[in-house]
Amino acid sequence: xxxxxxxxxxxxxxxxxxxxxxxxxxxxxxxxxxxxxxxxxxxxxxxxxxxxxxxxxxxxxxxxxxxxxxxxxxxxxxxxxxxxxxxxxxxxxxxxxxxxxxxxxxxxxxxxxxxxxxxxxxxxxxxxxxxxxxxxxxxxxxxxxxxxxxxxxxxxxxxxxxxxxxxxxxxxxxxxxxxxxxxxxxxxxxxxxxxxxxxxxxxxxxxxxxxxxxxxxxxxxxxxxxxxxxxxxxxxxxxxxxxxxxxxxxxxxxxxxxxxxxxxxxxxxxxxx
Amino acid sequence: xxxxxxxxxxxxxxxxxxxxxxxxxxxxxxxxxxxxxxxxxxxxxxxxxxxxxxxxxxxxxxxxxxxxxxxxxxxxxxxxxxxxxxxxxxxxxxxxxxxxxxxxxxxxxxxxxxxxxxxxxxxxxxxxxxxxxxxxxxxxxxxxxxxxxxxxxxxxxxxxxxxxxxxxxxxxxxxxxxxxxxxxxxxxxxxxxxxxxxxxxxxxxxxxxxxxxx
Numbered sequence: 001x002x003x004x005x006x007x008x009x010x011x012x013x014x015x016x017x018x019x020x021x022x023x024x025x026x027x028x029x030x031x032x033x034x035x036x037x038x039x040x041x042x043x044x045x046x047x048x049x050x051x052x053x054x055x056x057x058x059x060x061x062x063x064x065x066x067x068x069x070x071x072x073x074x075x076x077x078x079x080x081x082x083x084x085x086x087x088x089x090x091x092x093x094x095x096x097x098x099x100x101x102x103x104x105x106x107x108x109x110x111x112x113x114x115x116x117x118x119x120x121x122x123x124x125x126x127x128x129x130x131x132x133x134x135x136x137x138x139x140x141x142x143x144x145x146x147x148x149x150x151x152x153x154x155x156x157x158x159x160x161x162x163x164x165x166x167x168x169x170x171x172x173x174x175x176x177x178x179x180x181x182x183x184x185x186x187x188x189x190x191x192x193x194x195x196x197x198x199x200x201x202x203x204x205x206x207x208x209x210x211x212x213x214x215x216x217x218x219x220x221x222x223x224x225x226x227x228x229x230x231x232x233x234x235x236x237x238x239x240x241x242x243x244x245x246x247x248x249x250x251x252x253x254x255x256x257x258x259x260x261x262x263x264x265x266x267x268x269x270x271x272x273x
Numbered sequence: 274x275x276x277x278x279x280x281x282x283x284x285x286x287x288x289x290x291x292x293x294x295x296x297x298x299x300x301x302x303x304x305x306x307x308x309x310x311x312x313x314x315x316x317x318x319x320x321x322x323x324x325x326x327x328x329x330x331x332x333x334x335x336x337x338x339x340x341x342x343x344x345x346x347x348x349x350x351x352x353x354x355x356x357x358x359x360x361x362x363x364x365x366x367x368x369x370x371x372x373x374x375x376x377x378x379x380x381x382x383x384x385x386x387x388x389x390x391x392x393x394x395x396x397x398x399x400x401x402x403x404x405x406x407x408x409x410x411x412x413x414x415x416x417x418x419x420x421x422x423x424x425x426x427x428x429x430x431x432x433x434x435x436x437x438x439x440x441x442x443x444x445x446x447x448x449x450x451x452x453x454x455x456x457x458x459x460x461x462x463x464x465x466x467x468x469x470x471x472x473x474x475x476x477x478x479x480x481x482x483x484x485x486x487x
Contacts, residue, residue: 070390099395109391110391111391113387113388113391117385117387117388119385120485121484122484130402131392131393131394134398135392135394163484165485180391180392183393
């Protein structure tokens with residue numbers, strides 16, 4: 001991908017700046033001797049829907065976790081909406097961000113996890129309203145109206161008073177999607193959100209995501225093993241291998257005419273199984 | 274079994290219950306502070322909390338009691354017997370409780386904290402709204418055990434002249450010599466206090482863990 005030449009000190013809000021909503025610049029992440037992200041350059045345009053595919057251990061989940069501030073990179077800079085995420089400017093250079101800075105930039109990012117991570121001690125409704133009330137400062141009634149709307153959208157408007165332990169995996173994941181949407185992030189991360197589901201429950205979650213991808217303005221970064229789904233929703237498919245982007249392009253190209261031999265053998269393995 | 278012994282023993286039981294509740298309240302507060310302190314991002318606080326826990330777990334509660342009552346006055350700090358008793362019992366049980374608090378907090382799955390970060394809760398909000406409510410459910414059964422242990426340990430403060438139930442029993446034995454009756458009453462009375470405490474803790478457990486059975 002051509003490196004975007006936009007100035008790191010570009011305007012803080014992306015509205016006047018058509019630049020990428022996310023930009024990784026030479027980002028490296030190592031776990032001990034293992035290099036999971038290797039001088040990664042990577043961009044996400046506003047409103048772009050990206051499917052990230054690749055063998056396990058290729059670093060695709062780590063991209064999401066670095067963006068969600070769950071994993072701190074060893075080197076490089078990540079920009080969200082023009083602002084450095086893990087660093088903040090001080091006296092003309094970038095220093096390590098403090099918690100206040102992380103919170104300020106992180107509010108643009110939302111995430112749906114493989115294992116849902118719903119709060120088991122809260123009802124479905126409270127799972128969705130807790131952060132809007134206590135993080136965004138919304139009123140309870142405003143937050144509940146929004147939550148009911150979102151829960152309706154994911155087909156769970158009748159489950160508001162249940163606890164997560166009373167729901168199926170697919171229902172849990174749909175609540176988790178509503179919970180993340182309630183924070184209205186600019187970028188939403190989906191980390192293998194159907195991998196922990198029984199096969200018959202995968203469809204209901206993917207259908208929600210298909211609708212969401214069609215209707216929303218947010219950028220979506222979707223790490224997935226569901227190739228048909230990736231082909232359906234993605235503007236761009238990124239094939240990850242050994243911590244780097246090995247190949248990327250529109251779904252039609254990646255799935256029909258991949259050029260990189262690694263992409264070819266990966267797709268052959270997952271599509272033929 | 275002589276009913277005539279009861280009024281004196283019941284007066285002692287009242288003091289035993291007061292000691293138990295006051296020490297339990299102190300222990301709970303200290304356990305939460307020290308348990309959280311051991312997980313603090315600041316090293317001096319971790320060391321302080323860790324030192325407290327190790328010192329009070331690693332020494333005898335009886336010796337601690339004597340320190341508060343007999344030794345501190347030598348340094349100019351004079352506590353009345355009840356205060357010394359509550360302090361020794363509360364700080365001792367609190368040290369065990371701190372480990373329960375720490376362990377329970379650590380056993381809340383990492384994914385819960387990550388979800389809290391993803392929703393942009395502050396670190397304090399994550400602890401208060403997400404981690405502690407789930408950890409509390411796990412703390413309760415060991416806390417119930419600690420409470421019963423505490424009740425029984427209150428008998429030790431008879432040694433610093435607090436007229437609690439065991440103290441009254443000893444006194445009656447000296448004056449009346451009716452050893453069998455007195456100690457049988459003491460068994461029954463301790464159980465009569467302990468069992469409702471057990472039931473009470475269980476009721477709280479049921480309430481706060483309702484979401485797990487839902």
